[in-house]
Amino acid sequence: MYEGVNASDGIGIGVARVAVEPDLSFTPHKPDDAGDEKQRYAAAVAKFIEQTNAQIERMTQTVGEEAAAIMGAHIEFAEDEGIQEMVNGSIDSGMCAEQAVSEAYDMYYNMFSNMEDELFRERAADVADVKTGLLADLLGKEVVDLSTLPENSVVVVHELTPSMTADIDKDNVAAIVTETGGRTSHSAIIARALEIPAVLSVADCTKNIKGGDMVIVDGSRGRVLVNPADSDLTHYRAKAKQFAEEKQALEAYRGKPTVTGDGDKVLLVANIGNPDDANVAAEHDCEGVGLFRSEFLFMDAKELPTEDEQFTAYQKVALRMKNQPLIIRTLDVGGDKEIPYMNLQKEENPFMGYRAVRYCLNNPEQYKVQLTALLRASAFGDIKIMVPLVTNLDEIRQVKALVEECKADLDARGVSYNKDIEVGTMIETPAASLIADDLAAECDFFSIGTNDLIGYTMCADRGNDKVAYLYDVYQPAVLRSLKRIIEEGNKAGIMVGMCGEAAADPLLIPVLISFGLGEFSVSAPSILRTRRIISEWTKAEADALTEKVMKLKTAAEVKAMLQAAAR
Numbered sequence: 001m002y003e004g005v006n007a008s009d010g011i012g013i014g015v016a017r018v019a020v021e022p023d024l025s026f027t028p029h030k031p032d033d034a035g036d037e038k039q040r041y042a043a044a045v046a047k048f049i050e051q052t053n054a055q056i057e058r059m060t061q062t063v064g065e066e067a068a069a070i071m072g073a074h075i076e077f078a079e080d081e082g083i084q085e086m087v088n089g090s091i092d093s094g095m096c097a098e099q100a101v102s103e104a105y106d107m108y109y110n111m112f113s114n115m116e117d118e119l120f121r122e123r124a125a126d127v128a129d130v131k132t133g134l135l136a137d138l139l140g141k142e143v144v145d146l147s148t149l150p151e152n153s154v155v156v157v158h159e160l161t162p163s164m165t166a167d168i169d170k171d172n173v174a175a176i177v178t179e180t181g182g183r184t185s186h187s188a189i190i191a192r193a194l195e196i197p198a199v200l201s202v203a204d205c206t207k208n209i210k211g212g213d214m215v216i217v218d219g220s221r222g223r224v225l226v227n228p229a230d231s232d233l234t235h236y237r238a239k240a241k242q243f244a245e246e247k248q249a250l251e252a253y254r255g256k257p258t259v260t261g262d263g264d265k266v267l268l269v270a271n272i273g274n275p276d277d278a279n280v281a282a283e284h285d286c287e288g289v290g291l292f293r294s295e296f297l298f299m300d301a302k303e304l305p306t307e308d309e310q311f312t313a314y315q316k317v318a319l320r321m322k323n324q325p326l327i328i329r330t331l332d333v334g335g336d337k338e339i340p341y342m343n344l345q346k347e348e349n350p351f352m353g354y355r356a357v358r359y360c361l362n363n364p365e366q367y368k369v370q371l372t373a374l375l376r377a378s379a380f381g382d383i384k385i386m387v388p389l390v391t392n393l394d395e396i397r398q399v400k401a402l403v404e405e406c407k408a409d410l411d412a413r414g415v416s417y418n419k420d421i422e423v424g425t426m427i428e429t430p431a432a433s434l435i436a437d438d439l440a441a442e443c444d445f446f447s448i449g450t451n452d453l454i455g456y457t458m459c460a461d462r463g464n465d466k467v468a469y470l471y472d473v474y475q476p477a478v479l480r481s482l483k484r485i486i487e488e489g490n491k492a493g494i495m496v497g498m499c500g501e502a503a504a505d506p507l508l509i510p511v512l513i514s515f516g517l518g519e520f521s522v523s524a525p526s527i528l529r530t531r532r533i534i535s536e537w538t539k540a541e542a543d544a545l546t547e548k549v550m551k552l553k554t555a556a557e558v559k560a561m562l563q564a565a566a567r
């Protein structure tokens with residue numbers, strides 16, 4: 001089994017088609033007539049633009065305008081006057097069109113791929129695409145044609161370029177596996193738009209997987225199985241069938257309000273890691289964002305993002321969410337989230353160490369840059385600030401004091417922001433759970449981070465296989481903690497949400513309804529399913545089940561009872 005980045009959800013099973021680039025090598029030569037050579041180049045550009053326009057038209061119908069717009073960059077790079085002058089200049093100085101095109105586009109490729117801004121680095125793939133298209137035409141070669149693949153193909157490729165994706169016939173491609181690309185790469189964005197399961201950054205997959213191999217791709221978990229055992233095939237076929245059926249049935253919940261069986265409204269929002277995820281969340285019908293993990297902005301950069309860079313990212317999501325709530329968590333560095341340029345020392349026990357709000361309060365000037373960017377962006381939407389890993393009231397008080405300082409600075413600068421911006425806390429430590437009443441008195445909202453809360457409550461590392469049996473939301477200790485947090489928040493009249501993975505746990509949802517959870521923040525693909533399950537429970541039914549559950553003594557008993565009750 002190979003592992004990679006889980007870029008697009010779902011299970012794909014099919015036969016590998018390893019798309020190897022055509023041989024575009026050539027022997028540089030001096031053309032007889034530079035004028036004719038420039039004509040060849042101009043004809044290649046014209047053909048490329050014509051083909052790309054046709055692709056854009058196809059893509060607009062299959063993946064929508066936004067994804068199709070990515071191809072517009074190809075036309076820009078083909079038409080770019082600077083590049084054209086460079087190519088024609090090189091031809092005038094004696095190069096053949098192939099060499100002139102190759103050198104000009106290589107120069108632009110190197111320039112983009114060395115840029116610090118990830119968005120610019122992503123442009124390098126577009127430049128490479130244009131070079132391939134032009135060279136293929138000049139050499140009379142065909143670029144990999146993904147539009148004519150047989151049914152149930154699993155596309156295995158070094159890098160899925162936007163133009164290849166444009167050609168993909170969604171009905172025939174069961175899954176995609178690549179050697180490069182992260183969750184924000186164009187390949188990932190388009191794979192998600194096409195809803196084709198995809199696992200990216202699987203090292204050497206074009207060598208290790210052979211054309212004709214049977215492949216299972218689990219895009220939700222980032223796993224790829226090659227020539228699997230019959231038992232795996234049976235297991236994943238059942239999972240794929242279940243995934244497809246469930247997805248289809250869930251469409252009935254699109255555009256509907258999220259209400260319990262009694263008609264009581266709860267908020268159903270999404271967890272996101274970067275501004276592009278907000279589009280995906282909106283496509284899945286979210287009612288806002290309950291957790292924007294801002295540390296991904298920091299992890300994707302090579303140095304601390306400036307106030308303006310952060311502001312732009314937060315503003316982008318705020319505008320996308322219109323007036324829906326948008327909770328942005330301040331930098332949660334440390335633990336399992338390393339940011340190399342911050343040069344944090346290695347610690348014996350990083351999960352209990354110098355991280356999250358502890359790091360931020362110890363670096364107030366740096367923290368104020370983020371708080372100021374958040375405040376500025378709050379003029380463009382319903383942004384709320386959330387503090388991670390809080391264990392005591394002093395931390396909240398200090399963060400709020402820094403927010404006030406930033407507000408005063410912005411007043412002095414004459415910059416507008418939401419003066420009533422809410423400041424809330426994650427409840428993800430046993431200490432925060434135990435002082436939930438005091439925290440509720442000074443916070444505008446709670447969001448329960450079960451991912452960490454379970455680990456800290458059970459003293460079981462969330463990534464340690466050997467103690468995974470203890471890391472369980474159904475443990476009575478965890479359930480009692482959740483009950484207490486939600487009750488204390490509700491008593492104080494503040495919103496209590498949950499942004500840990502447990503918020504989307506189908507078995508746990510009735511218990512959370514009974515406890516009085518007001519907001520469920522889940523990954524985008526879980527939104528419609530969570531809406532369905534919430535709608536299937538009245539408060540009285542959820543209460544009756546929860547009363548019995550809370551009397552049980554072991555996690556196994558709890559799970560068994562919840563499974564038996566599941567709808």
Ligand code: PEP
Binds near residue numbers: 293428449451452453
């Ligand atoms: C959590 O701990 O539940 C949480 C949502 O935060 P993260 O997974 O980023 O630690």
Ligand code: MG
Binds near residue numbers: 388428449451452
């Ligand atoms: Mg956490």
